[in-house]
Amino acid sequence: DGGITQSPKYLFRKEGQNVTLSCEQNLNHDAMYWYRQDPGQGLRLIYYSQIVNDFQKGDIAEGYSVSREKKESFPLTVTSAQKNPTAFYLCASSITLTDRDGYTFGSGTRLTVV
Amino acid sequence: DQQVKQNSPSLSVQEGRISILNCDYTNSMFDYFLWYKKYPAEGPTFLISISSIKDKNEDGRFTVFLNKSAKHLSLHIVPSQPGDSAVYFCAARFGNQFYFGTGTSLTVIP
Numbered sequence: 001d002g003g004i005t006q007s008p009k010y011l012f013r014k015e016g017q018n019v020t021l022s023c024e025q026n027l028n029h030d031a032m033y034w035y036r037q038d039p040g041q042g043l044r045l046i047y048y049s050q051i052v053n054d055f056q057k058g059d060i061a062e063g064y065s066v067s068r069e070k071k072e073s074f075p076l077t078v079t080s081a082q083k084n085p086t087a088f089y090l091c092a093s094s095i096t097l098t099d100r101d102g103y104t105f106g107s108g109t110r111l112t113v114v
Numbered sequence: 115d116q117q118v119k120q121n122s123p124s125l126s127v128q129e130g131r132i133s134i135l136n137c138d139y140t141n142s143m144f145d146y147f148l149w150y151k152k153y154p155a156e157g158p159t160f161l162i163s164i165s166s167i168k169d170k171n172e173d174g175r176f177t178v179f180l181n182k183s184a185k186h187l188s189l190h191i192v193p194s195q196p197g198d199s200a201v202y203f204c205a206a207r208f209g210n211q212f213y214f215g216t217g218t219s220l221t222v223i224p
Contacts, residue, residue, distance in 0.1 A: 004157070035214075042118060042203070043214035050210075058211075090157055097210045100165075102148045105157030 002027045006091050006106035013078070013085070013113050021076045021109045023091035029104070031097045032074035036060060037088040037108075046089075049074055050097045078111065086113045117141050118206050120215035128223050133191040135218050137204035140185065144206035144213075149178060149189050152201045152217070161202070162189070194222045 004025040013019045025032065031050055035043040045058030049068040063082025068074055074093075078085045088110050092103035118139045127133045135149075145166045150158035164171040164178045164187075171178050177190045187204055199222050204215045 006157075009155075040123075040216060042116065042120075042216045045211060048210075092157070100146055100163070100207075102150070102160045102163065102205070102212070103158075105150075105159070107155065107157045 004091055004093055004104055004106035006089075006109050008109060009107070011109055011111045013111060015113055016080045018077055018079050019085075019111065021078070021089055021091075021111070023074045023076065023106060024072055025074075025093045025104070025106075026072060027093055027104060028071070029093035029095050030071070031094045031099070032068065033092040033094075033103065034058075034064070034066065034074070034076045035090045035092065037090060043090060046076065048097070085111055087111060116216070118204060118213045118215040120202075120204060120218045122218050123216070124219040124221070126221045126223060127194045129196060130193045133189075133194045133198065133220055133222065135189040135191075135202050135204075135220065137187040137189075137215050138185060139187065139206050139213075141206070141208055141213075142182075142185065143208050146207040147178070147180060147187050148205045148207075148212070149176075150203040150205060150214075152203065158203055191220075194220075196222045196224050198222050 007022045033048040034046040047066045049055040065077045091106040148163040149161040151161045152158040179188045201217045205212045
């Protein structure tokens with residue numbers, strides 16, 4: 001079965017620590033995305049990647065970093081520079097960047113800073 | 115600045131009746147619109163879409179209407195079923211990016 005796997009489902013982090021969220025897809029999709037969801041807000045784009053070894057900042061990239069060394073994998077690192085990291089993070093992929101069929105989403109990672 | 119807005123955070127509907135979920139947008143350059151459905155602890159899944167050159171698209175119980183002059187999108191579910199209870203997001207595309215609304219939580223009461 002093809003899909004996107006995000007891990008872990010729940011993550012707790014101490015203030016000042018970096019943490020990496022995993023996202024793996026076996027759909028052979030070229031494009032991958034990271035979104036953040038906060039209560040009362042829509043999904044906001046953090047980073048996206050059109051192809052391997054290429055990625056672009058979204059609307060709220062500050063305090064985050066990504067890598068795209070393999071087509072299947074697009075990990076997101078939440079750095080200590082991110083002022084308010086507690087949120088629900090969603091990874092998504094699509095066949096291409098302009099795929100009209102929209103995205104396939106993972107089930108999300110809820111990050112809590114303690 | 116929220117370019118796509120869903121002004122109703124929640125909606126309750128009796129089973130068998132029509133559910134109408136609304137979405138307003140500000141950018142007239144959006145060229146494609148989608149609705150996603152999200153169950154708790156799962157990622158959103160694609161439900162139905164519409165191009166900006168159309169005003170209606172139907173798929174079974176789900177119909178999406180687009181009013182470009184009013185910059186308004188709506189999703190109709192007829193008849194509503196308890197399994198439709200979920201959060202519904204609208205999304206609009208401009209260039210390489212989709213912009214998402216805040217979601218409306220639909221509860222269908224048996």
